[in-house]
Amino acid sequence: MPSNPPKLQAAVINSKRLQIVKETFELKYGGLPLFYACAPGRVNLIGEHIDYCGYSVLPMAIEQNILVAISMNKSETIQLTNTNTAYEDATVSCSGDIAIDRANPKWFYYFLCGVKGIQEKFGIPHLAGMSCVVDGNVPPSSGLSSSSALVCCAGLATMEANKKSLSKVALAEICAKSERYVGTEGGGMDQSISFLAEKGSAKLIEFEPLRATDVQLPDGAVFVISNCCVQMNKAASSHYNIRVVECRIATKMLAHARGLRSNGLLKLAQVQTELRASLEDMVSLVDEVLHPEPYSREEICKVLAITSEQFSSELLSANTQDVKHFKLHQRAKHVYGEAARVLRFKGVCDSGPAESIQLLGDLMNQSHASCRDLYECSCPELDQLVEICLKSGAVGSRLTGAGWGGCAVSMVPSDKVQSFQRAVREAYYLPDSCRAAMEKHSLFVSKPGGGAAIYL
Ligand code: ADP
Ligand code: NG1
Secondary structure: OOOOOEEEEEHHHHHOHHHHHHHHHHHHOOOOOEEEEEEEEEEEOOOOOOOHHHHOOOEEEEEEEEEEEEEEHHHOOEEEEEEOOOOOOEEEOOOOOOOOOOOOOOHHHHHHHHHHHHHHHOOOOOOEEEEEEEEEOOOOOOOOOOHHHHHHHHHHHHHHHHOOOHHHHHHHHHHHHHHHHOOOOOHHHHHHHHHOOOEEEEEEEEEEOEEOOOOOHHHHHHHEEEEEEOOOOOOOHHHHHHHHHHHHHHHHHHHHOOOOOOOOOHHHHHHHOOOOOOHHHHHHHHHHHHHOEEHHHHHEEEEEOOHHHHHHHOOOOOHHHOOEOOOHHHHHHHHHHHHHHHHHHHHHHHHHHHHHHHHHHHHHHHHHHHHHHHOOOOOHHHHHHHHHHHHHOOEEEEEEEOOOOOEEEEEHHHHHHHHHHHHHHHHHOOOOOOHHHHHOOEEEEOOOOOOEEEEO
């Protein structure tokens, strides 16, 4: 039976935070909110940059979340104010189609993505007006999915305000699709875990069809998140979409080399399915078919027998039109290898051998090396932080989320957590005044949290 997001008592929200949101709401709109929507960020334990290739990932929700206080209004507008004054107020008409300008990403466009997803799902021409206060404590642009938590919160709030009902799976799929309106062609991991998370358990998230399966993490170790303090705003750069596009082109090239009709194939997982091959076979196929030197457009068009115009319109995104070279071998090799590591990680958690912690740590370390060397989505600060985490007692450490900045996640034996945090603080944060100022919110233990909910 598909389940809907729970409706809980607002009293369970941290009282100081609830008070601030309530007071901001009263001050701004002159009344009390009718309900709250809350959606968590996440940390991905393993399975990076493979969701948009069709492969399973293994995240858990974190305690940090986006909380929105809402009441309906009769002004046919969505009014948004943020407890963090760095995010400016916005008022947007909701009596027609919601418009999102991807060329100029603003914070409230993420909120509008969630609104638009619900509008489209139910074909609602005149949405209920909403007055909202947004409050978030997920570090932004740090690989912990602050943007998706905001999209999911908005989707949930819009559903409730317009008296609609949807399962958590449907909400996750709608929000994954609608976040793409800001321009990043994400895979759906973040919105899925934000809705489907359950306290106490990490999840294996599988796609098409979307499902979440509990993964019991081993006793005796905890996951510690550390932020390298370099932010990477995905919508304002093209790093992310370049990788999506490289994987799409690699899909076409592998399908072509194996004589598959490649028309409907856009994801690396689809090539594996068509060939009925193992992930290990796919890694060998990449080595056999694709060369490590970057491919030019001309070479790709020649192999695939397509025009440059077809290449631009069918394979590239709006913000990758000027890219000249594509590293297909390295990207595809990472994807197939990482997909195999996710399955091994789940297998170790399920069978729980005595040496689980070391095995999981090894897989995390291999994942980081692959992200750094093949997928090139790390950065010097993140690599330095991962090294420090390993020297400070972690059995495994890797970048988490999109990368190019943001957070590392480390697996640390429970009895070493305090000495680990002390050592990382001394080696990474204290020597730099900017990092030292951010340390309080940048280095913390994370346990699997619950999913998005409405609070009354
Ligand atoms: P992430 O990995 O955190 O999802 P993104 O770069 O994709 O990183 O998204 C970060 C963007 O999400 C921010 O630039 C901002 O527009 C929006 N955002 C995140 N947290 C908040 C918040 N508390 N309030 C308003 N907008 C937020
Ligand atoms: P973050 O780190 O939250 O920006 C992004 C994508 C995910 C996934 C990871 C990399 C979005 C909304 N999120 O997450 O789908 O591809 O990168 O594994 O695009």
